[in-house]
Every structure is written in C-alpha cells, then in structure tokens.
Amino acid sequence: MSEPQGFVASTVELIKTVVYALLIAGIFRTLFFQPFWIPSGSMKDTLLIGDFLFVNKMSYGYSYASCPSIRIARLGIDIDAEDICGIFDGDNGRLFGSEPERGDVVVFRHPVTGRDFIKRVIGLPGETVQMRSGVLHINGEAVALEDDGIFTETYELQGPQGLTPSCANAPVGQGGVCEKPRQIETLPGGSTHAVLNVGDRRLDSTGVFTVPEGHYFFIGDNRDNSTDSRVPQASGGVGFVPYENLIGRADRVIFSSSGRRMLAFWTWRGDRFFERID
Structure with missing residues (x-):
C-alpha cells in the first residue's frame, strides 16, 4: 500500500x-448515568458549588428528557434533548417508569427553559405545600425542624460563574466568614436533611400550592437562595414539574472543586469524595 x-x-x-x-x-x-456539575448554591449544604456527580437515570425510567442536551457555547453548539427525542414529548409518561420518593434529590428539565435543575422533591401529586414564616407545611401540617448550629463558608467568588454567597451576618467583607443558621428538617415519611436560612425573605411565606396529578413540587435546601417551585413559571420560577421532565436521582458526589475550574485538582475538597447525598 x-x-x-x-x-x-x-x-x-x-x-x-x-x-x-x-x-x-x-x-x-x-x-445509565449523566454527569452533573453543581453551578449554584441553591442546595447548600447538601450540595456545594463545584460538586461533581453522576445522575442515576435508571431511577425513574425513561422519557424524552433522558436524551442528553449538548451545549458548548464557545463552539456555538446548542442541541437540546427535545431536538433529539422531542417525538416522545407530550404524554407525561415514562418507559419503565417509577415514582420519585419525597426527599429525593433530583435533576430535572425546567418546564419552560429546558435547562437542567437540581432540587429536592417536597410535594407529591395531589398534595398541598405552603411556607409559613420559614416553616414548610405539607397537607396543612408543619414539618419537624431541629436547630443544628451555624453553617459557615468563606465570602468569596465561587464556581465558574463567580457567585458570592448570601450571609445572615451580612455585610461580610471579601475573605470573611459567611454564616447561615442550619436546621435539620424531617419530611413526612421520615426523610431528613439540612436546610439553611439567611433571614426573613419573600419566599418564607407563600400561598397554598396544590400539586397537580402527574407533577411534583421541588424546593432547594438553601431556602433563601433557590429558584424553585415556590415561584410560578410565569414569574420566572420552576412551578410544578411534569413527571416526564425528571432526568434522574442524585445519589453520591464523586468529587468536589472549591475553585473556578472543575479540573483544577489542587482545589478539590478532600472530604467530599464519594459523599452520599441525603
């Protein structure tokens, strides 16, 4: 030749x-599994900015949202899951489907923008959800809360977006200690997790939300720094999330970077390798 x-x-x-x-x-x-890098602080302190995890797509079966979206801004690539698998969109069903459990941490497609979000399942179909003075109520009953000290972090630019945290002890100077009260919340059924509260904010008191059939209600653990189901879609929030928009369950952090880039290994947090997500 x-x-x-x-x-x-x-x-x-x-x-x-x-x-x-x-x-x-x-x-x-x-x-099977979709990689996901935590871009914001809406799930602190369960998930931190820079946590890298794999989403278990077998947890709830498959829908059009199971197809991956491919977005590489610098190359001008923006291929949405709906572009690939949109033919399966619309019936709010799933193949080999199973229901999420209250308390699951789930990645889902935003019902309007199609962007991937990660929040905790709080309200199931047919239930009512309300916030009253910072306390979550499900079906009219307050969830159990137990004080659990203070969550602290450094007030600095975080992650690739350069976000700064909200602090209960604001104002805090660059490099200072940012504090938030931490509580352990117990949901109906016994699932427990930590929640953070900065102070008295608009979403600490809401009207009563009735979750439609085939939909779920999601809230972030960092209650005063989360865009979630407490804000209707018409107002730029998440609203109720259809069953078919679920992508998968987040079970474990693989590794975590405290720096501005995921692969800057010298910034990896040594205590978060294979951390279980509760």
Missing part, C-alpha cells in the same frame, strides 16, 4: 473510532 493510501486508511479508522466512542458515550449517558 502506498503512503497516501495508508494515511487515508488510518484517518478513516481514527474517525470510525471517535464516532464509535461518541456513540457508546451517548448511549451510556442516555440510559
């Missing part, structure tokens, strides 16, 4: 290898 022919053959083999690898990765991500 001449040299040009050999070069062409090796190039074709390389292209085939890359294509096969991408297909295998796409199938794996669609059916």
